[in-house]
Amino acid sequence: MQFHMISGGPKPVAPFSHAVETDGFVFVTGQMPDTPESPGVLPDGIEAQTHHVMANLKTVLAGLGLGLEHVVMARIYLTRFKQDYEAMNATYRSYFPADRLPARTCVGVTGLAYDALIEVDLVARRPD
Incomplete structure (x- = not known):
């Protein structure tokens, strides 16, 4: 098992690794909608926060090749959830081809770090 911290990646808001890898699977910790340059500073609105979360996830993935x-x-x-679900879906969908959408779970929660509107975690698989 490998525990990864990505140089230049998002600043952790708690004690965790950016990702943990085992048996070809990569478990990416939930990312927040801040930026590595401005930890804790969030953009307004679900669309902008979704874009920032996806950018942070891409940074972590890129750091792992x-x-x-x-x-x-x-x-x-x-x-x-009710207010932001539709707009988040439209933004999220833009990151994946229509025929390659990952399996997904989306839940409403009572709170997130930094009072963020969204957090996303991922499971990836290294190619064989």
Whole structure:
């Protein structure tokens, strides 16, 4: 098992690795909608926060020589589920080809770090 911290990656908000890898699977910790340059500073609105989360996930994956095309599962957490679900879906969908959407779970939660509107974690698989 390998525990990865990505140089230049998002600043952890708690004690965790950016990703843990075992048997070809890569488990990417949920990412927040801040940027490595401005930890804790969030953009306004679900669309902008979704873009920032996806950028952070891409940074972690790239640091491991992977990309979104290697994602097999995504979990999305929303604090304003009813209000933000549709707009988040439209933004999220733009990151994947229509015929290559990862398996996914999306849940409403009562709170996230930094009072974020969204957090997303991923499971990726290294190519054989």
